[in-house]
Amino acid sequence: MSKQMRVYREGAFDYQIVWEEDFTNLGKMVKDLEVAGDKICIVSDDCVASLYGNLVKEALASAASQIDIFTFPSGEASKNLETVKNLYAYLIERHYTRKDLLVALGGGVTGDLTGYAAATYLRGIDFIQIPTTLLAQVDSSIGGKTGVDFDQYKNMVGAFYQPRLVYMNLNTLKSLPEDQFANGMGEVLKTGLIRDSKFYEWTINHMSEIQERIYPVLVKMIKKCCEIKSAVVENDPTEQGERAILNLGHTVGHAIEKLKDFQLLHGQCVALGTIAAAYISFKREYLSLEEFYEIRDMNVGFDLPIFFNGLSTEDILHATKSDKKMVNGTIRFILLKKIGQACIDTTVTDEELTAAINFINGDLIDGE
Numbered sequence: 001m002s003k004q005m006r007v008y009r010e011g012a013f014d015y016q017i018v019w020e021e022d023f024t025n026l027g028k029m030v031k032d033l034e035v036a037g038d039k040i041c042i043v044s045d046d047c048v049a050s051l052y053g054n055l056v057k058e059a060l061a062s063a064a065s066q067i068d069i070f071t072f073p074s075g076e077a078s079k080n081l082e083t084v085k086n087l088y089a090y091l092i093e094r095h096y097t098r099k100d101l102l103v104a105l106g107g108g109v110t111g112d113l114t115g116y117a118a119a120t121y122l123r124g125i126d127f128i129q130i131p132t133t134l135l136a137q138v139d140s141s142i143g144g145k146t147g148v149d150f151d152q153y154k155n156m157v158g159a160f161y162q163p164r165l166v167y168m169n170l171n172t173l174k175s176l177p178e179d180q181f182a183n184g185m186g187e188v189l190k191t192g193l194i195r196d197s198k199f200y201e202w203t204i205n206h207m208s209e210i211q212e213r214i215y216p217v218l219v220k221m222i223k224k225c226c227e228i229k230s231a232v233v234e235n236d237p238t239e240q241g242e243r244a245i246l247n248l249g250h251t252v253g254h255a256i257e258k259l260k261d262f263q264l265l266h267g268q269c270v271a272l273g274t275i276a277a278a279y280i281s282f283k284r285e286y287l288s289l290e291e292f293y294e295i296r297d298m299n300v301g302f303d304l305p306i307f308f309n310g311l312s313t314e315d316i317l318h319a320t321k322s323d324k325k326m327v328n329g330t331i332r333f334i335l336l337k338k339i340g341q342a343c344i345d346t347t348v349t350d351e352e353l354t355a356a357i358n359f360i361n362g363d364l365i366d367g368e
Contacts, residue, residue, distance in 0.1 A: 015162060015163055015166065016029070016165055017142065017166045017226055018165070018168060019168050019222065020167065020168065020169050021170060022169055022171060023052075023059040026056065026167055027059050027060050027061065027062040027063045029167060030060060030064075030101070030165070031063045033101075033128075033165060035099065035100070035101045035164075037064075037097055037098075037099035037100035037101060038064050038066065039064055039066040039067075039097075039101070040060055040063065040064040040066070040067045040100065040101045040103060041067075041069075041070055041100070041101070041103065042056055042057060042060075042069045042070070042103045042105050043070050043072075043087060043103065043110060043113075043114040043117070044069065044070075044071055044104075044105040044110055045071065045073065045074035045075070045106050046071045046074055047074040048074070048105060048106040048107070048110065049069060049071045049105070051132075051172075051175055052105060052172065053069050056103070057069060060103070064101070068090075070086075070087055072086070072087075075109070075262075076109055076262040076266075077262065078109065078113075079112060079113050079148050079149050080149055081148055083113055083148070084116060084117050084148060087113075087114075087117045087121075088117065088121060091117075097122065097125075098122040099125075100126075101126050101127065101128065102121075102125060102126070102127035103127065103130060104127060104128070104129050104130060104141075105130045105132065106133070106136070107131065107132060107133035107135060107140075108133065108135050108139070108266065110136075111131060111140050111141050112145070112146050112147050112148065112155070112158070113146075113147075113148050114127055115129075115144070115146030115161055115163065116146040116147050116148055116157070116158055116159060119146055119159040120159065124161070126164050127164065128163050128164050128165040128166070129163045130166075130167050130168075130169070131168055132172040132176075133172075133173075133176060133180055133184060134176060134180070134181055134183070134184025134185070134222075135180075135183050135184035135186075135187055135267050136184075137173075137184070137222050137225075137226075138187050138188050138191065138229075139187040139191070139225065139229065141166050142229045142230060143229060143230070143233040144160050144161055144162035144233070144237065145158065145160060146159050146161050152262075153322060154254045154257060154258055160237065160239075170215070170218060170219060170222065173213060173218060178303065179265065179303075180265070181213070181303075182268070182302060182303040182304055183265040183267035183268060185267065185302040185303070186265075186266070186267025186268060186269075186270045186271040186274075186302075186304055187225070187267050187270060189203065189271070189274070189299075189304075190248050190249055190271075190274055191224075191228050191229065192228075193248060193274065193336060193339060194228075194232075194245045194246065194334070194336075194340075194341075195231075195232065195340060195342070196228055196340050197338070197339045197340025197341075199224050199228070200339055203221065204301070210302075211302070211303075229246065232245065232246060241344075244344050245334055247332075247334050248270075248273075248334040248336070249270040249272070249275075249276070249334075250273055250334075251273060251277075251320050251331055251333055251334075252272065252273035252276040252316065252320060252353075252356070252357060253269035253270040253271075253272055253273030254273075255319035255320045257269040258319055259311050259319055260308070260310075260311065264305075264308070267304070271305060272307070272308055272360050275299065275356075275360050276353075276357060277333070277334060278291075278292050278295045279360075280333075280356050281336040283355070284335070286336060286337050286338060287339070306360065307360045307362035307365065308360060308361065308362055309362040309363055310363070313354055313358050317350060317357060320353065330346045332344050332345075332346055333345050333346070335348070
């Protein structure tokens with residue numbers, strides 16, 4: 001298959017999102033950025049670094065005279081200020097300047113914390129994204145949101161900071177574990193629901209090919225997700241309005257993710273939160289009964305959960321009050337006016353939220 005590339009020009013920022021089959025063109029593309037420095041630090045978790053670290057280092061050999069690899073333990077538990085502090089120390093000890101380059105190699109955790117470190121080290125150093133997970137390729141590597149968790153509060157510390165380049169080697173998905181692939185599908189389904197009903201139906205109709213990871217189908221799916229998210233972000237790069245629709249499922253999802261101590265993956269929690277949002281939308285008669293149950297049941301088809309266990313509805317409701325999307329004590333909740341059309345709503349009541357959370361609370365299901 002021929003190489004795929006698309007250039008996005010997005011108002012306040014301008015960078016390329018590139019779809020490739022390997023790392024062959026990475027060095028040339030980084031050289032084309034004309035970064036003034038001559039040092040590159042690859043930031044990666046220990047799992048991804050063992051798979052791709054040396055390959056990326058070799059691909060970048062023509063772009064810099066010094067290439068380092070900074071690694072940290074894989075998992076959400078590393079997405080904190082302590083890891084960023086360790087990265088700062090690593091860069092300082094190796095005399096990295098503002099003219100050098102960071103490379104985020106990995107999934108959403110790596111991209112978020114590397115981006116935040118780049119935004120704050122010496123008041124800003126260039127970085128690029130090399131996302132290796134489905135979730136990172138369809139969502140977190142696009143749009144310039146960076147950040148880390150703080151005392152188990154999701155993404156509470158962060159900055160809007162755009163990468164210079166997003167380089168996707170789509171063949172990295174071949175090494176992705178099943179649960180991580182499903183994790184990405186939580187964001188894929190969300191993307192169609194908020195903005196493109198035809199894409200949502202396409203995803204459902206190609207379920208078997210997606211689950212079998214048929215390469216041309218994955219390419220089409222990932223490109224479409226990038227196009228949808230890019231269009232939303234272009235209109236609202238710092239989330240003053242429309243960009244908030246990308247948070248469908250995230251208010252309840254983040255609460256579950258936090259209370260489960262990140263034992264459930266982000267996309268799994270977003271999928272649960274999306275059911276809760278769809279439930280409220282159904283009760284308000286925005287969605288039909290059939291549409292609501294289709295949204296719920298598609299989670300099963302893509303190996304995503306439809307209920308959680310071991311948490312109280314009251315605790316989840318309380319945790320939503322700490323959501324960073326609160327404005328003047330009110331949650332900016334994302335609902336579905338219809339499939340493919342999300343809206344921002346500030347009138348969702350505690351009673352509506354409680355009923356929605358109860359619906360996905362497995363401990364309240366008879367016989368469970």
